[in-house]
Amino acid sequence: MSEELLGNIKGPKGDKGDTGAQGPQGVQGEKGDPFAVEKTYATIAAMNADKANVSQGKFVMIVSNVEDEDNAKLYVKGETNFVFVADLSGATGIQGPQGQQGIQGVQGVGIQSITLESTVGKTKTYKITKTDGSFSTFSVNDGADGAKGDTGKGISGITKTSSSGLVDTYTITYTDSTTSTFNVTNGAQGPQGGYATFRVDSDGNLYVTYPS
Incomplete structure (x- = not known):
């Protein structure tokens, strides 16, 4: 059996057809959640240790300090692990040149001394001498x-004016001739004491005898 080519039966390409009519609008999809950071962590290690407690699709962020290269990194929770999204920290600017040293301030003036200069009647004048040699005055x-x-x-005098038993009465006379009195209560008289006697025997021994 043999095969023979009879010719090309494919016609020329036709012109582009007109655009069809617009189809009907599709059903509105469900409302999506607004962007929010679910949790923040001090380190990536702390974030990964807590991945079981974050739902898929939720965003988390590293919040530590500006010296930490991981600070402000944004992650989203995937099916099993967190996926890095972006670094939200700004780039560190170039350090500017050091400013020029300021002009030295004016030296302060203190008070060196305050002295009484004069007294006229009830007015006293004082002189304030300052550390720069200048001075000023003020009056009091x-x-x-x-x-x-x-x-x-x-x-002018105190005299005993009367006694009654153990109570003595004294009168105070003042320089304006007025007087006042006060009492002094004496203690009762005790029994009369005896006298000790001494003797020396022939051997020169000194003896004392107390009254009974």
């Missing part, structure tokens, strides 16, 4: 003398 006015106080009353 003393208050007026107060009114003269009443004449004081002193004691």
Whole structure:
């Protein structure tokens, strides 16, 4: 059996057809959750240790300090593990040049001494000498003398004026001729004491005899 080519029966390519009518609108999908960071961790190790407690599709972030290269890294929980999304920390700027040293400030002026310069009546003038050699003065006015106080009353004499039993009465006479009295209660008289006697025997021994 033999095969023979009879010719090409494929026709020429036709022109592009018109665009069809728009199909009907599809059903609205379910509302998605807003972006939110579910949890934050101080280290990646702490994040991985807690992966069982984070649902799939939730975002977490490393929050430590600006010196940590992992700080501000964003992850999303995959089917089993966390997947890195982006580093949200800004790039460190180039350190600027050191500023010029400021101009030295003016040296302060202190007080070296305060001295009394003069007294006129009730006004006293003081001089303030400063550490830079300059000075200034100020005045202080003393208050007026107060009114003269009443004449004081002193004691001109104390005399025993009476006795009653063991109570002695004394009278105090003041410099303004007024008087006052006070009492002194004496203790009862004790029994009269005897006298000790001494003797020396022929051998020169000294003896004392007390009264009974």
